[in-house]
Amino acid sequence: MIYGIGNDIIEIERIGKAISKEGFIEKLCTKNERENLLKKGNRAESYAGIFSAKEAISKAIGLGVRGYSLTDIEILNDEFGKPFAILSEKLNEIIRDKFGAYKIELSISHSKQYATAVAILFSA
Template sequence: MIEGIGTDIIEISRIKKNIENNSFLKKVFTEKEIEYCQNYRFPEERFAGRFAAKEAIVKALGIGFKTGLHWKDIEILNNALGKPELILSENLINKIGNVNIKITLSHCKEYAVAFAILEK
């Protein structure tokens, strides 16, 4: 049963400015996410998609970052076929219990967008 949905859209140029700041990268993205994104010619597109996905997931969960949730509690990596997959930290799993979250992300020249569906 669907318990929540979330969406987010972000300007890639905003993320491009922020990823020049190493402390932003380390605050928001895991080491594996950083490594993945930096392997692309335009890493800001990949970072923006993951940023939007994390926002969409938090919206689908109906909780905010003020609840003790951290950006890196949500990790988005791609499987061998390129499909984004969600990895939740133990901290987050303890807060929300056993859930199934589907995500999709996309980007074009100027924007990245993500959707999340929460099932219980």
């Protein structure tokens, strides 16, 4: 059963400006995400993809970003580059209380100007 679908799109230029401001990266990214982004060249489109993925997940949950922060969602990639999310125990509890056992599927893409992500929250 599908519990929720979230979709987000963001202008890469907007995130590029935001990451130059003090504190934005720390509010958006976990330590692991920051390390991975540095390895990938610290590119604005990668930050935009992570931002969009976190927003898509929050929309799939149906709460927006309320009761947790963006760093409660960690976006990483498997050995083939497929993105996946690791959620904090706090956010896991919020979702389990609302839906029970769940899984999340995630897709991220970008063009020259935009990054987009889709998240599907479904029963485990």
